[in-house]
Amino acid sequence: MDFQKLKHLLAVVEHGTFSRAADKVNLSQPALSRSIQALEAELGLPLLDRGTRQVRLTPYGACVAERARRMRYEEAELRRELKTLAGGESGTLSIGLSPTPASLLLAPFLAHMASHHPQVRVAAELGATAALVDLLRAERIDAMVCDARMLYGAADIETRPLAALRAGMVCRKRHPILAHRRPTIDHIRQYPVASSTLSPEVALRLAETLGPAGAPEQMVTVRCENLEPLVRLALTTDTLLLGVICVTRAEQRAGHLVEVPLPPDPQRQGHYVLARLAGRSPLKAQDALYTFTQQCWNDFAAFRPRQPRPAPATRRPPGSPARRA
Numbered sequence: 379m380d381f382q383k384l385k386h387l388l389a390v391v392e393h394g395t396f397s398r399a400a401d402k403v404n405l406s407q408p409a410l411s412r413s414i415q416a417l418e419a420e421l422g423l424p425l426l427d428r429g430t431r432q433v434r435l436t437p438y439g440a441c442v443a444e445r446a447r448r449m450r451y452e453e454a455e456l457r458r459e460l461k462t463l464a465g466g467e468s469g470t471l472s473i474g475l476s477p478t479p480a481s482l483l484l485a486p487f488l489a490h491m492a493s494h495h496p497q498v499r500v501a502a503e504l505g506a507t508a509a510l511v512d513l514l515r516a517e518r519i520d521a522m523v524c525d526a527r528m529l530y531g532a533a534d535i536e537t538r539p540l541a542a543l544r545a546g547m548v549c550r551k552r553h554p555i556l557a558h559r560r561p562t563i564d565h566i567r568q569y570p571v572a573s574s575t576l577s578p579e580v581a582l583r584l585a586e587t588l589g590p591a592g593a594p595e596q597m598v599t600v601r602c603e604n605l606e607p608l609v610r611l612a613l614t615t616d617t618l619l620l621g622v623i624c625v626t627r628a629e630q631r632a633g634h635l636v637e638v639p640l641p642p643d644p645q646r647q648g649h650y651v652l653a654r655l656a657g658r659s660p661l662k663a664q665d666a667l668y669t670f671t672q673q674c675w676n677d678f679a680a681f682r683p684r685q686p687r688p689a690p691a692t693r694r695p696p697g698s699p700a701r702r703a
């Protein structure tokens with residue numbers, strides 16, 4: 379059934395005469411009359427009583443007109459919804475965030491969406507990258523921010539790299555380990571070490587700079603995919619927190635947490651990506667995630683913590699012999 383013919387029927391009903399209806403739909407009166415006749419022939423029923431000056435609906439016509447009004451309304455709603463979806467003003471966005479991106483992005487991104495896209499329904503899934511990949515492939519999330527190294531060779535996933543983030547270890551201010559100018563793995567293993575799941579690259583770099591005992595599977599004693607309780611643990615105990623340094627930038631700026639001076643390694647970095655299924659047409663709301671993340675990530679990568687002050691040297695009493703190295 380041609381929806382255009384149904385619109386012509388509604389025009390005749392709503393404007394009362396064929397002449398006025400023809401003007402509204404930009405047709406000649408004979409062309410409009412032929413359209414209505416074709417609809418009646420298609421349905422096999424008379425839709426209009428034409429015996430009076432003003433055209434009236436037959437009972438069949440009233441039934442058809444009622445359904446046609448609903449169809450016209452649904453068409454208008456469909457166009458409106460598609461327009462708002464295309465403009466990023468509505469729709470649903472389901473995102474996945476691995477532990478470090480969740481700690482860095484979740485709260486500010488939700489605030490951004492509430493302020494700039496209040497009609498978009500946002501859902502967030504938090505977890506390890508491997509679990510998020512399964513959700514993405516099952517189409518339970520639209521996009522994710524996660525560890526890049528775990529997506530190598532995934533031809534069905536499109537990725538966009540983000541700036542690398544320096545990894546290391548932090549502790550509370552005045553932690554005993556800060557008395558050592560360059561702590562070794564033996565110094566570190568005197569204390570609990572907390573971390574979320576680290577990328578294989580960061581794990582490899584730690585093992586290379588600290589020795590085999592510095593590999594996370596050997597060194598980490600507390601593991602959790604939610605970084606918030608791990609940060610609290612580092613603030614209130616002697617636990618050392620291992621991971622991306624900028625996660626605790628607020629606590630470091632306030633002087634509550636300090637970076638542990640591990641042996642320097644410029645390659646000890648976390649690499650993250652924005653990812654979604656390849657070949658899919660993204661909604662405008664996904665673009666909001668991509669744009670916001672890339673803007674924020676450059677600030678995260680630029681973060682440089684204050685260096686801890688070295689412990690003051692012990693002054694020797696006059697005349698006492700120098701301590702041997």
